[in-house]
Amino acid sequence: MKKKLLIVISLFVIFNTVALFTAAHIAKKNGYKVCSYITEDMQQSCTDLFAELCLAYEYTPEVVTDYADYIVVATVISKDSMKPDEGLFGTTNGRILVQKSFKGDLKEGQVVQYLKNGGVMKIEDWEKNQPLASINKREYLRQQSNAEEPSGYVNICLSDDIEIQEGYTYLINLKKLDNRYEIIGLGEGLREVDVNYTNRVSLNGLDTNTLRIKNNKTNEFESLQLYINTYINNNEKE
Secondary structure, three states: OOOEEEEEEEOOOOOOOOOOOOOOEEOOOOOEEOEEOOOHHHHHOEEEEEEEEEOOOOOOHHHHHHHOOEEEEEEEEEEEEEEOOOOOOOEEEEEEEEEEEEEOOOOOOEEEEEEEEOEEEEHHHHHHOOOHHHHHHHHHHHHHHOOOOOOOEEEEEEOOOOOOOOOOEEEEEEEEEOOEEEEOOHHHHEEEEOOOOOOEEOOOOOOOOOOEEEOOOOOOEEEHHHHHHHHHHHHHHO
């Protein structure tokens, strides 16, 4: 059984936009084979690390959809890498294929790179990017207990968020800065669509009238069209 760690972090932020340059192009006719940088060996030596966020206010559908530059239904082609940063989370990046677009000018069939806080990375990479005070305290405690340097990986999971998985389709809220696309809004900005997993991603002409999206709080699926009418179309009319 995986060990579970808990870090309580007080963050008074609205949204965190992190740099990521994107290469956008049109989907290949034969689609894309899904892939991930996370290997089976990494999964076996991975410890879950839970970060509980104390935000300035709640991420509601109204807040997230209003702040997003783009709202799309997209299928995840890949998780390409996890990069440490100066904070506690690190950032996962990969590619998504846009299936439907509800806000912004991303086109159906367009492939863009995404960026998302959290993911799997080496423990030593995660630790060395912590604040200096945390690094010194950790080293002192290890010396006192004669503990060995840790090895393996951590899976950084943010509270009220979900992990993004290759081969799955999601309703995604994105923020753009220059040529960068970041998934925003935690679990309110990333909601699974009830489309079967696929190991080869291609444009498949989804019908929004029949699609359902997962409510990450109740774990029940709800009407995508009702969500669009309530939170996206109404915001554009105001």
